[in-house]
Amino acid sequence: MLDRVDLSEKLSKKHYKKIMDDLGERLGLAQRAARDAKRPIIIVFEGWRGSHRSAVINTIMQYMDARGFDVYSTVRMEHDEKAQPFFTFFWQHLPADGNIAVYHRSWYYLKNLNDITPDHEGCDHCKHMSFGHINAFEKVLTDDNYIVLKYFLHISEETQVKRLQKGEKTLGKAWREVNPAYDESNNYKEFYTRYDNMLEATNKPNAPWMVVAADDPEVAGIQVFTNIVERIENALEVGPQVTPEENREDVKYDELSKYEPYQELSKEQYKKELAKYQKKLAKLQIDMFRRGISAVIGFEGWDAAGKGGSIRRLTEAMDPLGYTVHPVAAPNAVERQFNHLWRFWINLPQPGNIAIFDRTWYGRVMVERLEGFAQPGEWQRAYEEMNDMEEQWAEHGMVVLKFWLQIDKDEQLRRFTDRQNTPNKQWKITEEDWRNRDKWEAYEDAVNEMIARTNKPYAPWVVVEGNNKYYARIKVIKTVCEAFEKRLKNKM
Amino acid sequence: MLDRVDLSEKLSKKHYKKIMDDLGERLGLAQRAARDAKRPIIIVFEGWRGSHRSAVINTIMQYMDARGFDVYSTVRMEHDEKAQPFFTFFWQHLPADGNIAVYHRSWYYLKNLNDITPDHEGCDHCKHMSFGHINAFEKVLTDDNYIVLKYFLHISEETQVKRLQKGEKTLGKAWREVNPAYDESNNYKEFYTRYDNMLEATNKPNAPWMVVAADDPEVAGIQVFTNIVERIENALEVGPQVTPEENREDVKYDELSKYEPYQELSKEQYKKELAKYQKKLAKLQIDMFRRGISAVIGFEGWDAAGKGGSIRRLTEAMDPLGYTVHPVAAPNAVERQFNHLWRFWINLPQPGNIAIFDRTWYGRVMVERLEGFAQPGEWQRAYEEMNDMEEQWAEHGMVVLKFWLQIDKDEQLRRFTDRQNTPNKQWKITEEDWRNRDKWEAYEDAVNEMIARTNKPYAPWVVVEGNNKYYARIKVIKTVCEAFEKRLKNKM
Numbered sequence: 001m002l003d004r005v006d007l008s009e010k011l012s013k014k015h016y017k018k019i020m021d022d023l024g025e026r027l028g029l030a031q032r033a034a035r036d037a038k039r040p041i042i043i044v045f046e047g048w049r050g051s052h053r054s055a056v057i058n059t060i061m062q063y064m065d066a067r068g069f070d071v072y073s074t075v076r077m078e079h080d081e082k083a084q085p086f087f088t089f090f091w092q093h094l095p096a097d098g099n100i101a102v103y104h105r106s107w108y109y110l111k112n113l114n115d116i117t118p119d120h121e122g123c124d125h126c127k128h129m130s131f132g133h134i135n136a137f138e139k140v141l142t143d144d145n146y147i148v149l150k151y152f153l154h155i156s157e158e159t160q161v162k163r164l165q166k167g168e169k170t171l172g173k174a175w176r177e178v179n180p181a182y183d184e185s186n187n188y189k190e191f192y193t194r195y196d197n198m199l200e201a202t203n204k205p206n207a208p209w210m211v212v213a214a215d216d217p218e219v220a221g222i223q224v225f226t227n228i229v230e231r232i233e234n235a236l237e238v239g240p241q242v243t244p245e246e247n248r249e250d251v252k253y254d255e256l257s258k259y260e261p262y263q264e265l266s267k268e269q270y271k272k273e274l275a276k277y278q279k280k281l282a283k284l285q286i287d288m289f290r291r292g293i294s295a296v297i298g299f300e301g302w303d304a305a306g307k308g309g310s311i312r313r314l315t316e317a318m319d320p321l322g323y324t325v326h327p328v329a330a331p332n333a334v335e336r337q338f339n340h341l342w343r344f345w346i347n348l349p350q351p352g353n354i355a356i357f358d359r360t361w362y363g364r365v366m367v368e369r370l371e372g373f374a375q376p377g378e379w380q381r382a383y384e385e386m387n388d389m390e391e392q393w394a395e396h397g398m399v400v401l402k403f404w405l406q407i408d409k410d411e412q413l414r415r416f417t418d419r420q421n422t423p424n425k426q427w428k429i430t431e432e433d434w435r436n437r438d439k440w441e442a443y444e445d446a447v448n449e450m451i452a453r454t455n456k457p458y459a460p461w462v463v464v465e466g467n468n469k470y471y472a473r474i475k476v477i478k479t480v481c482e483a484f485e486k487r488l489k490n491k492m
Numbered sequence: 493m494l495d496r497v498d499l500s501e502k503l504s505k506k507h508y509k510k511i512m513d514d515l516g517e518r519l520g521l522a523q524r525a526a527r528d529a530k531r532p533i534i535i536v537f538e539g540w541r542g543s544h545r546s547a548v549i550n551t552i553m554q555y556m557d558a559r560g561f562d563v564y565s566t567v568r569m570e571h572d573e574k575a576q577p578f579f580t581f582f583w584q585h586l587p588a589d590g591n592i593a594v595y596h597r598s599w600y601y602l603k604n605l606n607d608i609t610p611d612h613e614g615c616d617h618c619k620h621m622s623f624g625h626i627n628a629f630e631k632v633l634t635d636d637n638y639i640v641l642k643y644f645l646h647i648s649e650e651t652q653v654k655r656l657q658k659g660e661k662t663l664g665k666a667w668r669e670v671n672p673a674y675d676e677s678n679n680y681k682e683f684y685t686r687y688d689n690m691l692e693a694t695n696k697p698n699a700p701w702m703v704v705a706a707d708d709p710e711v712a713g714i715q716v717f718t719n720i721v722e723r724i725e726n727a728l729e730v731g732p733q734v735t736p737e738e739n740r741e742d743v744k745y746d747e748l749s750k751y752e753p754y755q756e757l758s759k760e761q762y763k764k765e766l767a768k769y770q771k772k773l774a775k776l777q778i779d780m781f782r783r784g785i786s787a788v789i790g791f792e793g794w795d796a797a798g799k800g801g802s803i804r805r806l807t808e809a810m811d812p813l814g815y816t817v818h819p820v821a822a823p824n825a826v827e828r829q830f831n832h833l834w835r836f837w838i839n840l841p842q843p844g845n846i847a848i849f850d851r852t853w854y855g856r857v858m859v860e861r862l863e864g865f866a867q868p869g870e871w872q873r874a875y876e877e878m879n880d881m882e883e884q885w886a887e888h889g890m891v892v893l894k895f896w897l898q899i900d901k902d903e904q905l906r907r908f909t910d911r912q913n914t915p916n917k918q919w920k921i922t923e924e925d926w927r928n929r930d931k932w933e934a935y936e937d938a939v940n941e942m943i944a945r946t947n948k949p950y951a952p953w954v955v956v957e958g959n960n961k962y963y964a965r966i967k968v969i970k971t972v973c974e975a976f977e978k979r980l981k982n983k984m
Contacts, residue, residue: 025916032919054811054812054813057812058807058808058810058811058812061807061812062804062807062808065819066817066818066819066850067819067821070816071812071813071816073813075813076813076842078571078572078842079570079571079572080570080571080572080573081572102812104812104813312554315550315553315554316550316554318550319546319550320546320549320550320553320563320594320596321546321563321565321567321568321596324562324563325558326558327557327558327559329559333825333826334825334826350568350570358558424517427524
């Protein structure tokens with residue numbers, strides 16, 4: 001794409017101030033309209049070193065309303081943020097509905113793309129990062145009606161050299177564009193190819209690149225500013241788009257019927273095994289912590305299938321500082337202002353810690369699907385969104401495990417009745433549980449499809465035969481132990 | 493306090509499980525009641541190394557509803573969190589209304605208290621930390637109806653030695669209580685005195701310590717658990733407390749009248765000075781960043797006094813990655829679930845960055861005072877709360893500056909009228925501005941008191957004569973430059 005840009009273009013400076021002020025006026029209006037329409041806006045600035053990104057951004061920032069507006073940079077990613085899967089940082093700093101986030105160096109700032117230094121191969125952050133993950137991330141956002149604007153500031157080799165020389169004189173600016181700029185400048189052709197590949201690979205209709213001729217910073221500023229204003233105005237005029245329903249083949253998924261919900265395990269055997277695996281788990285937790293390996297363990301299952309009890313048997317043996325249980329209910333007021341995956345990304349465990357989710361992101365393709373809280377297009381694309389998310393976590397070295405606690409309909413009835421008849425258990429059973437039970441068959445279809453489409457080697461579903469609680473609890477804790485052991489043997 | 497505890501006490505284990513289950517039942521009820529009453533609960537666990545804090549906490553955790561419940565530890569404070577003023581971590585992890593936070597090692601985990609290692613003097617985090625700040629922090633919370641429970645697990649020297657020896661055998665646990673435990677054990681008497689001093693100094697009626705005999709972990713567990721349940725039950729029964737109005741002397745504060753709101757500065761002179769100081773500021777920002785020194789700059793002033801314009805002149809020259817402007821309006825739904833200072837603590841700048849607040853925490857003693865959004869007891873204690881907060885920031889090395897933009901009543905009328913008559917400025921003027929104007933004299937009294945009571949060497953108020961915008965803008969940017977220069981000369 002870079003060869004289509006005329007770097008010699010000049011714009012009359014005569015009306016520069018006037019043009020910028022007019023654009024500022026329009027931006028102010030558009031920003032307030034976007035807030036009213038609850039449309040979040042993401043503006044990405046990439047480009048050559050020395051392309052004066054900072055100056056362009058700061059000029060435009062002066063016209064923005066500071067409410068609901070933030071600037072971030074991958075370069076300034078903090079130590080702890082770097083220890084997380086790459087996109088965690090961007091999820092954590094995603095703008096809420098109606099807000100704007102500007103990224104000065106974004107998810108395109110991958111060391112293996114931007115550095116030519118010998119150690120760039122070993123960078124944890126981009127070892128597994130691919131344009132595929134980038135396109136998937138942007139698609140999640142634009143499918144969710146985020147307005148995503150991407151600018152690449154392009155300068156000629158000559159201009160870059162000139163600016164580096166000028167920068168050398170102003171000692172004070174040396175910190176900003178130190179060595180990497182010279183790497184780039186000394187290998188302009190190599191980087192030209194890299195950037196060009198990157199632009200081609202990620203120039204998608206939902207999130208297109210605008211490559212800006214930036215040899216003249218004022219020309220660049222006006223071009224970028226005009227495009228920002230026009231694209232926000234257009235997006236607001238067109239209004240939010242609904243992902244179309246997919247053309248679904250009439251597939252009948254069948255996963256749960258492979259499992260016989262009752263499996264024998266005596267109370268005595270249970271006690272013995274529980275003690276054994278809890279001891280083992282306590283030791284494994286320490287090893288995981290020492291190695292900085294974290295784990296995400298999700299629990300799904302029928303109401304009253306025993307999620308709580310299984311989780312308690314897991315956590316009893318662990319150090320309380322090393323695990324967190326996240327109960328997942330309907331999204332709250334804050335969570336509703338973000339994409340449905342946001343609340344899981346921001347709750348990823350610290351290195352060496354274990355995050356247990358009591359119900360998970362899969363609510364999207366179960367309760368939200370069946371109760372109509374998600375549109376057909378929304379839950380249908382969610383399978384791929386969640387696969388990509390879990391793949392990123394696993395590639396980062398996390399253990400990702402998902403349990404489906406399976407009981408049959410009769411067993412559920414027994415447990416519901418028991419809860420209703422036991423005074424201090426009554427709060428655990430609600431009208432909603434009975435309503436969900438009436439939709440058993442519809443849920444069964446949804447669960448079958450979910451397991452079939454998201455059971456991946458990097459993030460497997462484990463169906464737990466749950467009619468016998470003893471058997472179920474042991475299967476859960478044993479599976480966790482085995483997954484940790486397997487992961488610890490892996491050098492990654 | 494330690495000598496009043498009988499470490500030889502034994503409790504019959506016969507009913508241990510039964511007692512714990514009953515307590516668990518009550519805790520569940522109390523937790524749900526606290527959620528309904530929107531009362532946040534903080535539980536602090538401190539104590540000797542080897543006092544089995546983890547086991548006690550984990551036992552109690554098993555009975556808790558995981559919703560709205562989190563465990564934190566100072567020991568696990570992340571790298572980036574350590575770079576912030578000490579209490580930032582605790583503000584960031586404060587429980588919201590109705591939630592519970594458990595601290596396994598809390599703000600009492602100060603290295604100069606807990607370590608005997610030679611370098612403990614140099615620890616940034618506790619160099620300036622004093623019991624005074626701790627008591628102030630807890631008072632802010634309990635005044636705001638947080639339930640604060642503090643437990644110190646006390647064991648004898650003999651038990652500690654025994655447990656260390658046992659720990660050595662179980663190699664796996666070595667990571668948890670490595671060297672510091674031996675330091676403590678080798679200097680039991682020294683630490684006994686330290687801990688005793690700490691307990692005495694911070695044992696306040698609003699947040700008393702319970703020292704627990706923990707030679708027998710089951711006895712300790714039951715004692716702590718019983719106390720937690722009883723104290724939460726009691727607090728909920730008594731209901732929220734209102735801080736009584738203070739007995740105020742009839743002081744007439746007089747600060748603003750010392751300033752003549754109009755000061756001369758020609759447009760030509762303004763342009764020259766602005767260019768000079770913007771250039772200087774750009775350089776200073778880089779030095780501040782290099783040194784990791786951050787700054788908090790607050791702007792207050794009459795409506796239409798020119799806060800926005802002054803802020804823009806400051807930020808125009810800066811690198812957009814190094815500063816953030818935080819516009820402060822009425823607290824939103826999330827912010828209302830926390831103490832009034834929370835939203836400022838969580839927006840402290842990263843090391844080397846600059847946070848600009850367009851309106852500040854002083855809203856508490858101006859608009860909230862005058863409109864009755866804060867009770868008299870609440871805004872009256874706020875002066876001291878804010879002084880302590882700013883003192884902590886400054887002790888941590890931050891530059892803390894507060895501007896009051898002063899115009900007279902006639903000048904405000906001129907600007908209001910101008911806004912009303914200029915189409916693209918009309919959105920900047922609302923009915924509320926006119927209503928506030930009617931209360932000019934009451935606001936003047938509040939501002940005078942605010943400046944008089946919170947103008948401190950570590951966080952000075954700078955009154956800016958604002959009738960002439962040129963003069964005001966230069967005074968602001970010049971003051972900022974001087975404060976940065978002064979701070980940079982300081983080695984801290």
